[in-house]
Amino acid sequence: MPVEVRIPTILRKYSDGAKSVAAEGDTIRGLxxxxxxxxxxxxxxxxxxxxxxxxxxxxxxxxxxxxxxxxLDAKLDQGDVVAILPAVxxxxxx
Amino acid sequence: MFEIxxxxxxxxxxxxxxxxxxxxxxxxxxxGRVEKVYALPNAEAxxxxxxxxxxxxxxxxxxxxxxxxxxVGIFHSHTFTExxxxxxxxxxxxxxxxxxxxxxxxxQDAPELRAFRIVDGQxxxxxxxxxxxxxxxxxx
Numbered sequence: 001m002p003v004e005v006r007i008p009t010i011l012r013k014y015s016d017g018a019k020s021v022a023a024e025g026d027t028i029r030g031l032x033x034x035x036x037x038x039x040x041x042x043x044x045x046x047x048x049x050x051x052x053x054x055x056x057x058x059x060x061x062x063x064x065x066x067x068x069x070x071x072l073d074a075k076l077d078q079g080d081v082v083a084i085l086p087a088v089x090x091x092x093x094x
Numbered sequence: 095m096f097e098i099x100x101x102x103x104x105x106x107x108x109x110x111x112x113x114x115x116x117x118x119x120x121x122x123x124x125x126g127r128v129e130k131v132y133a134l135p136n137a138e139a140x141x142x143x144x145x146x147x148x149x150x151x152x153x154x155x156x157x158x159x160x161x162x163x164x165x166v167g168i169f170h171s172h173t174f175t176e177x178x179x180x181x182x183x184x185x186x187x188x189x190x191x192x193x194x195x196x197x198x199x200x201x202q203d204a205p206e207l208r209a210f211r212i213v214d215g216q217x218x219x220x221x222x223x224x225x226x227x228x229x230x231x232x233x234x
Contacts, residue, residue: 056145058151058152059133087186089143090194091138091140091141
């Protein structure tokens with residue numbers, strides 16, 4: 001089912017500059033796979049090599065962080081809005 | 095050049111001091127200039143690491159979007175080291191559109207604010223200018 005996905009500035013080079021795109025999936029995992037078919041390479045920016053969600057990438061369904069909704073298994077319904085935001089992180093360590 | 099008004103600057107210093115010895119973090123929204131400081135929780139509550147609490151980050155960025163603002167700055171404090179991007183800061187920088195502001199509280203009596211662009215691992219410093227709006231309004 002179609003879902004609106006909001007793309008952060010740093011990933012718009014994959015989405016031809018679009019701030020928001022449509023993609024399909026019943027779960028976040030399926031949605032990201034569909035997104036990567038439409039915009040090749042984008043999933044590699046969001047997922048670790050083992051396929052899990054990168055620690056410093058936040059994905060939200062409507063207003064909720066998917067880490068509280070089952071992470072990549074979070075269910076999607078038609079009309080949901082998915083937002084992707086790189087975490088804002090850093091610090092003096094290292 | 096990164097211009098910031100005195101009130102916003104004071105808010106950043108106050109936030110950094112309130113969180114000390116942990117690192118404090120904030121987002122700055124605006125339209126060419128700083129309009130609002132979003133002082134946000136550091137989910138790591140650590141003196142050497144920060145992650146803006148994800149829901150607070152979403153809410154701040156959504157408000158900026160709704161107001162037609164840009165993310166003009168990303169702020170955090172270094173409580174014991176200089177106001178320069180660490181290796182971690184550079185590795186985790188994902189917002190090329192924003193200035194990265196770092197406030198050092200290594201000398202607590204003399205906080206030092208510096209600004210940088212961090213794009214593709216490259217760091218470029220921008221001079222910070224703190225503008226006294228009140229005094230310019232009186233002068234005008």
